Structure formats: C-alpha cells, structure tokens
Amino acid sequence: MPRRYRLGKRADLKQETRERIIAAATRVFRERGMAGTSNVTVAREADVAPATVRNHFPDRRDLANAVFDQILDQLRPPTPAVLAGADTLRERIARLASALAAFYERSEAGWQIYRQEPDLIDAWSGGVDRYYRDIDELMRTALGRLAGDETALAVVAAVIGPPAFFALRARGIASDRAVELCVDLAVPWLERRQADVARGPR
Numbered sequence: 001m002p003r004r005y006r007l008g009k010r011a012d013l014k015q016e017t018r019e020r021i022i023a024a025a026t027r028v029f030r031e032r033g034m035a036g037t038s039n040v041t042v043a044r045e046a047d048v049a050p051a052t053v054r055n056h057f058p059d060r061r062d063l064a065n066a067v068f069d070q071i072l073d074q075l076r077p078p079t080p081a082v083l084a085g086a087d088t089l090r091e092r093i094a095r096l097a098s099a100l101a102a103f104y105e106r107s108e109a110g111w112q113i114y115r116q117e118p119d120l121i122d123a124w125s126g127g128v129d130r131y132y133r134d135i136d137e138l139m140r141t142a143l144g145r146l147a148g149d150e151t152a153l154a155v156v157a158a159v160i161g162p163p164a165f166f167a168l169r170a171r172g173i174a175s176d177r178a179v180e181l182c183v184d185l186a187v188p189w190l191e192r193r194q195a196d197v198a199r200g201p202r
Contacts (some may be wrong), residue, residue, distance in 0.1 A: 018056050019047045022066045029067050068127040075107045076129065080141050081114040087192060089144060090187050096142040097160045097179045097186075100135075104162050105175065145194060152193055 024046035028037045042063070043050040057063035078099035086092040115146050140147040158164065160182050168178035 010028040017046075017048060017052065020051055021048065021056055021063070022070050024132075025063055026067050026070050026113060029064075034064060061198055064124060065127055068124045071126065072131060075103065077103055077134065078138060080138060083138075083142055089146075090183070092144065093156070093160070093187050093190065094179075094183045096139065096156075097183050100160060101165055101175055101179045101182075104165055141191070145197065146190065149193065149197070152190060155189060 011047075017165070021042060025037065025042045028041050030044055039050045039053045043053045045104065046053070053063070057066065078096075080100040082095050086095050091201065139153055139160075143149070143152055146152040150156050164182055164185075165178055168181060169175065173181070
C-alpha cells in the first residue's frame with residue numbers, strides 16, 4: 001500500500017512539472033514566438049533543468065502542440081452547449097454567431113501571432129485542423145436539418161466567419177450589431193434553403 005501511494009505522489013509531481021513547463025512555454029511563446037523559444041529559455045521560466053523539459057517533451061513540436069492546446073483551452077472556443085434550448089434555425093444561428101464573435105475577439109491577438117510566424121503555422125497545423133473540424137461540427141449542429149448540406153455550411157462559414165465579422169468591425173460597427181447583421185444576412189437564405197429541402201425535388 002505505501003508503494004502505491006509513492007507511485008501516485010510521483011505521478012502527481014510529474015504532471016505538476018509538465019503543467020509548469022507548458023505554462024512557462026506559453027508565456028515565452030507569447031513574448032518571443034516559437035523561433036525565439038528554446039528549451040533553456042523554457043526551463044529557466046519554469047524553474048526546471050533543460051533536461052527536464054526534454055524529458056517531458058522530447059520533440060519541440062510536442063511542446064508547441066501542448067502550448068497550442070493550453071492557449072485554445074484558455075480562449076474557450078464555443079461548444080454545442082451554446083445552442084442548448086434554441087429551437088428555431090434563427091435562434092441557433094444567432095447563438096452560434098454571438099458565441100463565435102466573442103471567441104474571435106478573445107483570440108484575435110493569438111491568431112495574428114500564428115499567421116505571422118511560419119514555424120508556428122507548421123507546428124500547430126494539427127491543432128488548427130482539429131479546431132476547424134470542431135467549428136464545422138458546431139456549425140452543422142446549428143444548421144439542424146441542413147447539417148449535411150455543404151452549401152449551407154459554406155454560407156454560414158462565410159457570413160458568420162471571422163472575415164465578415166472583422167470587416168464589419170473595421171468599419172466601426174459595434175460587435176453586437178456586427179453579429180446581428182451577419183445573422184440577418186445568413187438566416188433568410190438558410191430558411192429558403194430549408195424550405196426548398198422540405199419540399200424535395202421538383
């Protein structure tokens with residue numbers, strides 16, 4: 001029994017060290033970018049030996065991916081829970097647009113860093129692909145009966161996605177109003193599409 005306790009304690013310490021390294025690497029990434037982040041820098045920031053960083057993250061990409069996951073977790077991307085209780089297509093699209101807009105604003109600085117640094121684009125490609133798949137699934141959930149309609153999904157992604165939202169914001173339109181405009185543009189088309197699908201082929 002005491003042996004099991006020591007093993008559990010060791011596992012807790014190992015997890016605690018790993019989390020400290022990820023938190024330190026996240027701070028360094030934000031200040032210096034991936035190109036300016038070394039094991040020595042991260043180790044100093046985490047108050048561990050460089051070998052400890054290598055032990056937890058033998059490949060530099062492993063640490064970069066752990067940082068990506070931590071940043072994404074802190075930014076709180078929307079989940080299907082934001083659609084709970086929304087019965088109509090308009091309600092679901094409005095909830096989706098509002099949740100995504102809040103997320104876009106929270107994450108804007110991070111995405112700018114990502115787009116400007118080729119090392120991060122390469123290192124984070126798997127995490128970013130996963131993020132886009134999750135957002136696609138969220139959009140499909142909001143679309144309800146149109147979930148399998150690729151054109152409907154493309155319309156929602158284009159009209160409620162970051163380019164449209166930030167283009168409106170750049171014109172001085174407040175966030176809430178930008179969300180309303182995006183919803184007002186997308187929903188009538190989606191409702192017509194839904195009605196056409198309900199009628200079936202002519």
